Amino acid sequence: MTAPHLAIAGMPAEFVEMRGGSVYWVVAAGSAPADLLGASALIGAGDLDDVVLATLGRGVEPMLSLLTPEQGPARVHMFQCSHQGMQLALRGLAEDLPRASGATTRMCIVQFPVAALDGWDDARLSRWCQRLQQWAQNAAQVLLLLCHGEVATLAPRLLPLNRSCAGVAQLHPHRGALQLLLHYWTNSHGVVAQRAFTVEQVEQRLQRLVDPEVEAPSVAGEGGSDRDLFLAQADVLEGAPPLSSAWRLYEGWAGLMPAALQAREATVVVAISENAQVDALARLLHRLRRERGDAVKLVVRELQPCLRYADERLLLQCGGSLVVPAHTPLPRLLTLLDTVQRQRWQGQLADDPEPLIRAHRPPSISGQVSASRFRQIASERIDQDGSAVESAVLALQPVAGLRAEQTLQQLRIRRQGDLACVYRGQVRLFLFGCRRDAIEQALGNLFRLPWRELFDGYQRLAEYDIAAMNASGSDPETELLPQPAEPAPVAVATVVAVPFATPTPLRLGDDA
Template sequence: MSQVTLSIRYLRDEQMLLHQGGLYWLSIDQVGDAEVLGRQFLGALEKVRSATLVCCAQDPKQLVAKLDKRLGPVELRLFEVTEADIRLALTSLPLELNRAAVARGSPIVLILPVVSWQGFEILHLQRWCENMAIWLRQRACTLLVLCHGQAPKLHADLIRLNERLSGLAQLYRRDGGIRYQLNYWHSYLGVCSTQEFELDAQPDGFGLTQIERSNPQPTRIEDQRLYLTLRSVLEGAPPLSQQWHLFENYDDLFFEASRVRAATVIVGVTSNLQVEALAQQLYDLRERCGSSLKIIVRELASCLRYRDERLLLSCGANITVPHGTSLAYFFSLVDSVQGQIWRHSRTIDFKALLERLRPPVERGVLSPHRFIATLDQVYDGAAGEVSHQLLKLQPRNDLSIEQYIDQINLRRFGDIACVLDGALYLFLFACRADGVAPALRKICRLPWNNLFSECQFFSGVDGLPRQAFLDAQNTPVSVYLAATTTDAGSVSNSQQHAYAPQRTTLPVTEYCP
């Protein structure tokens, strides 16, 4: 028997050859693409061969009318099944092919819409595949099923029937391109699985794109078109397609997400108190599912700090979507992460990462010695997940230390300062360079440039005059800040260092009637 092939240009033989007696299934989103691929397959058959084309709910003559007369088998037998008779024809297909006297050893093409399989449960579908496989082996025929329309559940069932099918693949359009996803494929040359290719569409059929031919072909996973999302993230909007699965709670979402490998998982966050627990879940999910999984965190209320974002990204998120992003633009961001591979290190220790990203339990004005010791603690354990800002602020000449210190309010844990040689050294934990100016506006009660004449940046603790800090006398008690308020949720153990109330008696200086 001569070779039978899909004839997709530049695809390797082991990825498109069909063996004798095999049952191959291609799920194709658009009917037009199914027709093009059907003609491409028929056109590649040698002229000495006889072939059979069965079309359900469409005229086979119209399909082959565009086939080059110089191509294809010498004899091409055409059969049409009406829409009303499709289910009956599928159930009795081996008998119908016997009645049609299909030639032994000939290839058969079956083109039908996906709605034809409505009502076929997994066991019914399994029996159909088994019966067809037996008939094909007995007659040494090869059957290619081109099923057009979207049916994620049907395709998921077919993946489980890998012992009954000889090959399974998908052809769909996305982001302006044509994707051919090969789930598994048996041929005389061996077995291929979990690969995806980008195709070009030409009048005579499909072929690999120039970029695809020049680059190594990546391994793909069959669930990459699935979207698993928390229902609240969509703001009441319905699922965009059958590939979208909505969940009411995190437990169900993460349970299902733990079973996929390249799907898109979308979660929401409403408070920074959720961040560390969510980061642990993302870390575990990424460890289990690998780097092809796409994880998106949407901020449902304005709550994520820079440190929180970096923690989530380091633990597995591909992207965080800020609060206030419109739903339409959110969907655009979801599309933008498709095909991404998570590139962060997968060898990090979660507890060590959490400790690095937790601010020191210090705030306000410290002594120079304590200030430099705190900086050593932060920078010695840093691994690049977040950036910090270290500044030297030179006060204006007409201000005393007490005057400009009184205008500064450091509330966050990790934001510390000290006075050395009349200058204010300020450290901002987990702060980007573009966040310095907004931070200074919050820290200073007056405009900061009215208090200070110069601002100098240091890249790290090594740029400081260390010996001067170690030799400096303690800062006078009068310039220490009594930080009486903190941002909620800044550190988990902040209550251990909260101020305790003390009883006191106030003298009465005048009579109150």
């Protein structure tokens, strides 16, 4: 039995096939293209016994009129809803679809306008998709959502939903025809992403047209350019198979390096999951950049939050083209990879990465120290860092009635290399790798109480301010203070979620 698919003539199966237990979104710029897609999906479900078709805000006739009597599944259960009730019907879709489908139903198609989602924020849209995906998975059904209207606003909102949607595509006008843009599409053949195809209507069917400018080959022939090739660690794609024939996946850095050392203009994507790997990765990037030149794209994907600002700077100065933060959705990663294509690395590569690595390492000590020790370390790091790492040295004046020693009882230093001391009634802080625009956020993380309630403000100190701490020995210096105990936990109230009332089910049309 052929798997359900969008019956677009000339399209390979990996770009149109849909797998059971999954939700697919296709956003069309108008109801007429949506009808064409719906008809093609019904034709592609010709081997199925039962299909549910629901249309919100309009009737089913425009879509069904595109089919001949012999096309489509054996039986179609049809439901439709008026424009006034479509928002309630959409809210209750996860409850209505189990009632509308039978034991032999393997596919449901729901067509609705973008306007039915008015007032839905991203969180609500995500929860709704998760509920639909859970039902589709439990029922082993394909759920195809055909949305028509303003594709430019809806399609970007769907990209982060890749965990609950197996595919997101859009159909919009392009050079007198239509363009089918697959943001990503998952099925039994694997995963494809960022592929565009020109299609047109031929005798009430969609057919692919070959457009060399839109569908340029993704991999060069033997001896040609490799600029469209992606060489990546398997972990980068979160367990997904290669996204297309242009992707080559390898296990770990060791598996990736032999291929990367042959690259000329390819995109090399490496993964990092812990901070202890930073120095080794910096050396690896430096070698690749030195040996393979400025045309190769070197991208680092953070699998777990482990990189500080200074670490990112180090990787970029050692030849990296881009650092992708942790928790970046896969579709967003692909978009970011597009931004570095056809670009050359513009940095100046150091002859030896070791001085850079040493400059980006935080001091080996952290916490509360004496003023003399603070002065020594801060002076060394400020002189050493130069433009390599932007660190902050601050003087904070306690509010009237508080002594500096009392404010330090609210201080909690967690990061390696951050220091504090008391000097002349002030609290002085050294924050390693802290940018100017991140100082207030860092202060908010360092103190248990709001820092503005403890201090009148802060002053950013320059090198000569730190050197001035070398004044006469009569200046008081507070030695290492005991770390204050964590405050006792505060009881919090229990929040009980009250479910919304179930919306009116969609039962405005009879099946046929």
